[in-house]
Amino acid sequence: MNSLFRSKPWSYSFRTIVFIYFIGLIIIPIVGIYTQSFSQGLASFIDSLSDPLAWKAVLLTVKLAAIATLINVLLGTMIGWVLTRYEFVGKSILNSVIDLPFALPTAVAGFILLLLVGPSSLFYEWFGLDLVFHEPAIVIAMMFVTFPFVIRGLQPLLEELDQSEEEAAYTLGSSKTRTFFQIILPTMLPGILSGAMLAFSRAIAEFGAVVLIAGNIPGKTLVASVYIFGEIESNNPHGAAAVSVLLLSISFLILWFIHKLNRGGQA
Amino acid sequence: MRRLWITLTYIVVAVVLFLPLYKIFTGAWADGFSGFADALLRPQSLHALQMTATIVLIVTVVNTLFGVMLAIYLVRASWLSPFAKRLCNSIVDLPFAVSPVIGGLMIVLLLGPNTVLGTMFNNLGVQIVYALPGMVLATLFVTFPIMVREVMPVLQEIGDQQEQAATTLGAYSWYTFWKVTWPNIRFAVMYGVVLTVARSLGEFGAVLVVSGNIINKTQTATTLVYQDVENFNVVAANGIALVLAAFSIMLLLLMEWTKKRKEVH
Numbered sequence: 001m002n003s004l005f006r007s008k009p010w011s012y013s014f015r016t017i018v019f020i021y022f023i024g025l026i027i028i029p030i031v032g033i034y035t036q037s038f039s040q041g042l043a044s045f046i047d048s049l050s051d052p053l054a055w056k057a058v059l060l061t062v063k064l065a066a067i068a069t070l071i072n073v074l075l076g077t078m079i080g081w082v083l084t085r086y087e088f089v090g091k092s093i094l095n096s097v098i099d100l101p102f103a104l105p106t107a108v109a110g111f112i113l114l115l116l117v118g119p120s121s122l123f124y125e126w127f128g129l130d131l132v133f134h135e136p137a138i139v140i141a142m143m144f145v146t147f148p149f150v151i152r153g154l155q156p157l158l159e160e161l162d163q164s165e166e167e168a169a170y171t172l173g174s175s176k177t178r179t180f181f182q183i184i185l186p187t188m189l190p191g192i193l194s195g196a197m198l199a200f201s202r203a204i205a206e207f208g209a210v211v212l213i214a215g216n217i218p219g220k221t222l223v224a225s226v227y228i229f230g231e232i233e234s235n236n237p238h239g240a241a242a243v244s245v246l247l248l249s250i251s252f253l254i255l256w257f258i259h260k261l262n263r264g265g266q267a
Numbered sequence: 268m269r270r271l272w273i274t275l276t277y278i279v280v281a282v283v284l285f286l287p288l289y290k291i292f293t294g295a296w297a298d299g300f301s302g303f304a305d306a307l308l309r310p311q312s313l314h315a316l317q318m319t320a321t322i323v324l325i326v327t328v329v330n331t332l333f334g335v336m337l338a339i340y341l342v343r344a345s346w347l348s349p350f351a352k353r354l355c356n357s358i359v360d361l362p363f364a365v366s367p368v369i370g371g372l373m374i375v376l377l378l379g380p381n382t383v384l385g386t387m388f389n390n391l392g393v394q395i396v397y398a399l400p401g402m403v404l405a406t407l408f409v410t411f412p413i414m415v416r417e418v419m420p421v422l423q424e425i426g427d428q429q430e431q432a433a434t435t436l437g438a439y440s441w442y443t444f445w446k447v448t449w450p451n452i453r454f455a456v457m458y459g460v461v462l463t464v465a466r467s468l469g470e471f472g473a474v475l476v477v478s479g480n481i482i483n484k485t486q487t488a489t490t491l492v493y494q495d496v497e498n499f500n501v502v503a504a505n506g507i508a509l510v511l512a513a514f515s516i517m518l519l520l521l522m523e524w525t526k527k528r529k530e531v532h
Binding site: 011014015018021022025026027028029030032033036075078079081082083086088090094096097098099100101102103104105106107108109111112113114115116143144147201204205206207208211212224225226228229232237240241244247248251252254255256259 | 269272273275276277279280283284285286287288290291294333336337340344346355357358359360361362363364365366367368369370371372373374375376377379404407408411440462465468469470471472475476488489490492493496501504505508511512515516518519520522523
């Protein structure tokens with residue numbers, strides 16, 4: 001029984017307003033972009049996608065996002081582990097600062113990275129590495145904005161891990177490495193996976209941090225979101241919509257998979 | 268072994284998070300204090316900051332109201348079938364998966380100057396795209412899931428027994444909400460508000476597409492940073508970026524504070 005909203009005339013109008021808002025704000029725009037991109041027929045949709053610049057941009061995005069996610073899985077697993085398992089000076093400060101990439105505007109993040117590794121930076125003078133306007137810079141930007149996902153996905157699972165299982169493994173004579181791979185890693189895996197997928201879907205969608213440092217050279221460092229932006233600017237909404245639909249479908253698949261994974265973990 | 272891991276963690280966090288922060292706090296003073304003040308006191312900076320403040324305010328209020336109500340419906344409503352609830356529950360997350368640029372594009376495609384709806388609103392004298400309403404809409408779209416996601420788990424956890432008891436004792440529904448439900452969810456709502464503010468303050472892609480980035484008209488703080496960098500005006504960009512970063516750090520501290528409070532309940 002829902003006690004909050006017993007049948008009163010205004011509770012019906014409340015419901016209606018909330019659901020009209022929900023449908024108008026979320027569902028109509030998403031349906032709209034799919035219908036728009038197919039509005040001129042399938043041929044024109046395929047035509048927009050077979051533009052080499054378009055599919056190269058999508059491929060590049062997926063490739064770089066995968067690299068960034070892999071780095072984050074490795075670093076994130078380590079940091080998540082250290083922050084839950086060990087006690088040391090400054091732990092709580094580290095733990096709070098992890099969320100910084102979520103709080104910092106992505107355009108600001110892109111700008112700082114430009115300052116840090118750009119042509120006039122100390123990094124450039126010391127190492128002579130020209131990162132900005134090349135692929136590594138995009139990977140760094142994607143890595144920065146998705147940094148907290150794996151750590152935050154992992155921590156609750158590690159906190160819940162029953163120490164006695166681990167101790168039992170040790171008592172039975174299992175080595176440290178074996179315990180890690182047979183007891184601890186299986187517990188952490190769902191968290192790492194869902195964190196990694198969230199990071200990946202965020203990385204392929206990232207715009208603000210990437211646009212400033214990628215150089216956006218078509219076919220070389222032009223990622224999908226920047227390509228879409230360029231198409232909108234040059235007044236080609238159909239080309240933009242076609243690539244958007246491709247990118248959206250990838251993201252929706254990932255989201256659906258995370259949902260499945262989470263439900264499997266709870267059951 | 269353990270020493271090694273802790274040291275490595277410190278190094279990674281220092282390089283990935285502290286170094287950028289340090290850079291932004293020192294970079295803004297590259298031309299001394301006057302350089303920083305000049306960057307901030309330009310008319311376009313003041314206008315952009317004001318624009319950002321307006322958007323953050325409207326979006327936070329609207330998103331909080333609708334987010335909390337939708338969360339309550341999706342958890343409590345008996346007039347929704349379980350299937351409909353599950354479906355809505357999945358749809359709520361969709362904006363997380365949508366690239367901000369695409370979010371902006373959706374609004375341009377639906378309400379832009381060449382569309383049916385856009386022309387209709389234009390005839391009524393309301394401009395949506397390339398004006399404030401469109402920017403608010405874009406930010407609302409991007410921030411929509413945050414509040415629902417924060418409040419729903421808490422509502423599920425507390426159950427509806429207390430609410431039912433209140434109703435049985437004759438409390439009106441509004442009274443039940445304020446006296447029974449609200450005290451339980453308030454820290455979750457606060458956490459959601461902080462996250463919404465952070466996200467709407469930093470929204471860039473969607474706003475850039477929808478606003479057209481017109482100086483002194485639809486430019487926000489983040490799109491101004493972008494434009495300053497494009498114009499090689501690095502010190503000015505750094506000034507605005509510093510203001511935004513300072514706000515982010517404040518929000519980060521608030522996030523920590525509310526997170527702790529949220530866990531107590």
